[in-house]
Amino acid sequence: MSTLELENISKSFGEKNILDHLDLRVNDGEFVSLLGPSGSGKSTIFHMIGGLYQADHGTILLDNEAINGKKGSISYMPQTPSLFPWRTVLENVVLSVELHQKPDKQKALEMLERAGLKDYANAYPHELSGGMRQRVAFVRSLLSPQSFICLDEPFSALDEFTRLEMQKWLLTIWEQERPSVLFVTHHIEEAIFLSDRVLVLGSKPANVIKEFTIDFKRPRNEELTLTQEFLEKKKEIYQTLRGVLDD
Amino acid sequence: MFRKSFLPVSVIVSILIIWELSSRILAIPTWILPAPTVIMQEAINGWSNYQHHIFSTVFLTVSGFAIGVSVGLLIAVMLHLLPKIREALYPLLIMSQNIPIIVLAPLLVIWFGFGITPKLLIITLVCFFPVAVSTIDGLRHTNPELIHYMKMAGATKKQIFTKLELPHAVPQMFSGLKISATYSVMGAVISEWLGANKGIGVYMTLASSSFRTDRVFVAILFIMILCLIFFTIIIAMEKIILKWHPGKEEQ
Ligand SMILES: Nc1ncnc2c1ncn2[C@@H]1O[C@H](COP(=O)(O)OP(=O)(O)O)[C@@H](O)[C@H]1O
Ligand SMILES: [Mg+2]
Numbered sequence: 481m482s483t484l485e486l487e488n489i490s491k492s493f494g495e496k497n498i499l500d501h502l503d504l505r506v507n508d509g510e511f512v513s514l515l516g517p518s519g520s521g522k523s524t525i526f527h528m529i530g531g532l533y534q535a536d537h538g539t540i541l542l543d544n545e546a547i548n549g550k551k552g553s554i555s556y557m558p559q560t561p562s563l564f565p566w567r568t569v570l571e572n573v574v575l576s577v578e579l580h581q582k583p584d585k586q587k588a589l590e591m592l593e594r595a596g597l598k599d600y601a602n603a604y605p606h607e608l609s610g611g612m613r614q615r616v617a618f619v620r621s622l623l624s625p626q627s628f629i630c631l632d633e634p635f636s637a638l639d640e641f642t643r644l645e646m647q648k649w650l651l652t653i654w655e656q657e658r659p660s661v662l663f664v665t666h667h668i669e670e671a672i673f674l675s676d677r678v679l680v681l682g683s684k685p686a687n688v689i690k691e692f693t694i695d696f697k698r699p700r701n702e703e704l705t706l707t708q709e710f711l712e713k714k715k716e717i718y719q720t721l722r723g724v725l726d727d
Numbered sequence: 728m729f730r731k732s733f734l735p736v737s738v739i740v741s742i743l744i745i746w747e748l749s750s751r752i753l754a755i756p757t758w759i760l761p762a763p764t765v766i767m768q769e770a771i772n773g774w775s776n777y778q779h780h781i782f783s784t785v786f787l788t789v790s791g792f793a794i795g796v797s798v799g800l801l802i803a804v805m806l807h808l809l810p811k812i813r814e815a816l817y818p819l820l821i822m823s824q825n826i827p828i829i830v831l832a833p834l835l836v837i838w839f840g841f842g843i844t845p846k847l848l849i850i851t852l853v854c855f856f857p858v859a860v861s862t863i864d865g866l867r868h869t870n871p872e873l874i875h876y877m878k879m880a881g882a883t884k885k886q887i888f889t890k891l892e893l894p895h896a897v898p899q900m901f902s903g904l905k906i907s908a909t910y911s912v913m914g915a916v917i918s919e920w921l922g923a924n925k926g927i928g929v930y931m932t933l934a935s936s937s938f939r940t941d942r943v944f945v946a947i948l949f950i951m952i953l954c955l956i957f958f959t960i961i962i963a964m965e966k967i968i969l970k971w972h973p974g975k976e977e978q
Contacts, residue, residue, distance in 0.1 A: 530879040552881010562876040566894050566971045575890070579882050606973040624880070 481508045482543060482627040482660045484529070484554075489538035491524060492685075498524050500685035502538070506628075506662050511654060513663045513671035515717065516681030517725060522664040526630050529554055529662075542628060552579070555624035557631045561613040563605040569616050570601040576624040588623055595619050595653065611642040615649065622657065631663045635670065647673055648702060655699050668721070672713050673705055680717060682724045690720050761941040769941040770948060777942075781949055783925035784915050788953065791847050791918075792911040795854025796904065802855065803862035803896075808888070813863075824856050828914065832921050846918035853914040857906035865899025866892050898972060901965045908957040912950055 484506045491499040498521040506512045516522050527533045529540055531551035540547050547553045555576065563572045573592065574583035592598050595615050605613055614634055621629050635643045647670055654661065654674075665671050671678045675694050682689040694713065696704055704710055743763050749755070750762035757765060802820070806813040828849060835845035869892045877887045919928025927946050934942030 527879075531881075532875075532878055551878060554879075556876070556879040558872065558876055558879070560872050562872050564873065564891070564894070565973070566897075566969075568971075576880050578890075579877075579880055579886055604971045604973075606971075626881075 483508050483541075484628055484660065484662060485539075485541040485544075486525070486529075487539045487541065489525075489528065489535045489540065490685075491521070491528065491533065491536050497685040499535075500687050502687055504679055504688055506660050508660055509658045510677065511661045511663065511675045513665055513675040513678045514681055515665060515668065515671045515678055515721070516686060517683055517721070518666055520681050520683035521686040522666075522681065523559075523632055526556065526632050526662075526664065529630060530556055553626060553628075555621040555626040555629045557617050557621040557629070557634050559633045559636060561605070561617040563613055563616060563620075565605055568602050568604055569597060569608070572605065572616055573620045573623055576620050580625050588619075591619050591623060594656075595649075609642075610638055611646055614638065614646060618650065618653070622653070622659070627659060629659050629661045631661060633664055633666065636666070643667075643670070644702070650674065651698075651700060668714055668717050669705060672710060672717070673700065678717060680720050680724070689724065692717055758938045758940050761944060766941050766944040766948065769939075770945045773942070773945065777930050777945070780925055780927050780930040781953075783923075784912075784919065784927040785953065787843070787846055787918070787926065788850065788911050788915040788957070791850025791915060792854055792908065792957070794847055795851040795911065796858050796907060798851055799855035799858030799903070799907070800862060800900070802859045803866065803900075806859075806863055807866040807892070820856070820859065823852070828853060828917060832917065836921050841922045845921070846915070846923070849918040850911050850914035853910045854907040857910065858900065858903040861903030861906075862896050862900045865896030868899075869895045898969055901961065901969065904961050904965075905958060908961045909954045912953045912957060916950060 486502055486504045489499055489502040490497075502525070504512075504514075514522055514525070524533065528535050529547070531547065531549050531553065534549050542553050564575065567575065570585065570588060570592065574585065574588050577583040577588075589598070589601060592601050595618070597612065597615060597619065600608060600612065605616070608616065618631075618634065621631070635646050638646060651674060663671070663674060672692075672694055678692040678694060679688045680690045680692070681687070692713065696709070747762050747764060750760060755762075761769075806816060806820075831852070832845070832849055835848050839845040839848065873891055873895075874887065877891055882890070915926070916928040916931070919926035920932060923929050927949055931943055931946040934940075934946065
């Protein structure tokens with residue numbers, strides 16, 4: 481079981497007020513997306529959850545325990561794959577475990593197999609394609625001993641085709657494991673396709689201005705993105721975001 | 728491999744042929760410039776006379792190189808982990824390289840005598856610097872994205888150093904090692920000039936004072952061969968250790 485709750489979080493860098501009394505909650509086994517324009521402070525939220533920055537105000541609760549300023553409480557996947565070039569794929573995916581306990585190579589190999597990366601276990605990152613590197617990074621975060629996963633725009637550097645492949649792949653893996661996920665993106669369709677809930681972030685200073693519940697049944701597949709209901713959700717969210725940008 | 732070495736080899740062969748022909752046609756006296764064949768003859772016939780000099784130099788070079796590299800790495804790690812000390816000592820480190828070794832050498836002899844200590848010190852002085860500077864650079868320029876990931880994953884300072892910064896600095900460290908390897912042979916020969924009873928440097932001094940120019944060239948030949956061998960060993964080690972490294976075309 482794993483839940484995350486941000487209560488009344490504020491953060492400013494010098495004069496710049498980035499987050500203002502932000503509240504959000506991710507329930508156990510829930511996939512929640514944070515949708516907001518670039519520079520609205522999405523990564524900053526993660527950095528505070530990860531303990532790199534202290535919030536000026538408010539509490540961060542993981543499983544109802546305050547983790548303000550505590551490093552390494554969540555499993556994290558950054559925007560770039562951030563793999564270590566001198567480690568093989570297998571050695572890379574166990575890195576996050578290795579920092580806290582003795583890694584279980586067998587479990588890692590099983591996970592790689594499920595991710596379709598079995599044949600690449602002994603390859604080095606520079607031998608993989610961009611999409612494969614992201615998959616390795618995701619397997620690494622799944623293997624982390626921390627059960628709450630934070631993904632920071634993991635697919636934004638990929639081309640449109642690879643991006644769609646990766647979204648479908650992520651869904652299959654996620655639907656098997658059902659970890660609690662907080663997913664950051666600035667891509668509306670991606671947010672709807674993957675999430676149980678989408679939180680739209682207003683900017684300067686950022687705050688959750690609207691929440692959308694996405695109750696399309698799972699497992700989901702690509703056709704969903706072409707249905708009327710999907711397009712309506714997209715339109716609704718788009719208009720909310722437009723409002724943010726026009727302010 | 729063959730194609731790559733073809734050009735330099737043919738240049739060397741041409742130079743040797745021109746050298747050989749001109750010494751014969753112009754009848755240059757052997758004590759001024761011996762022909763390559765004369766040098767080769769001395770290299771082959773004199774082997775039993777000079778081989779102990781070579782082994783002595785090899786021993787000196789390897790020991791000096793090992794000490795110099797260890798000191799260099801130690802300094803690099805220390806200065807990296809203690810930024811305050813780096814600020815204070817880095818300029819001093821650079822300055823230590825502005826003093827020509829030839830000037831420093833007699834001082835070292837005065838302080839430490841003619842034994843092996845001043846010789847090892849000289850080699851250490853020329854060897855530690857390239858390794859130290861390149862390793863410090865490698866440590867400092869660790870990919871910030873990777874450091875960021877490690878911090879988010881809850882890595883301790885020690886884990887960031889051993890699992891990230893240190894392996895990250897290895898390719899840089901090797902570029903320093905290659906320079907140090909060739910410097911170490913030079914350092915050994917210079918240190919032998921100061922006073923020793925064995926070594927290529929001694930053999931060279933004896934040869935030049937008795938106008939055996941062919942032997943001076945034999946000494947030069949062996950210095951070059953030693954440099955090449957050390958360099959090749961370092962490159963081979965680099966290939967094995969950096970097998971993960973993407974090729975140049977991808978960098
Ligand atoms: N360490 C920092 N110091 C000062 N300003 C920062 C720092 N980190 C982020 N910011 C500022 O905070 C704002 C939000 O950044 P970020 O959280 O990266 O946005 P997003 O991830 O939504 O694109 C930006 O204007 C950025 O310049
Ligand atoms: Mg960001």
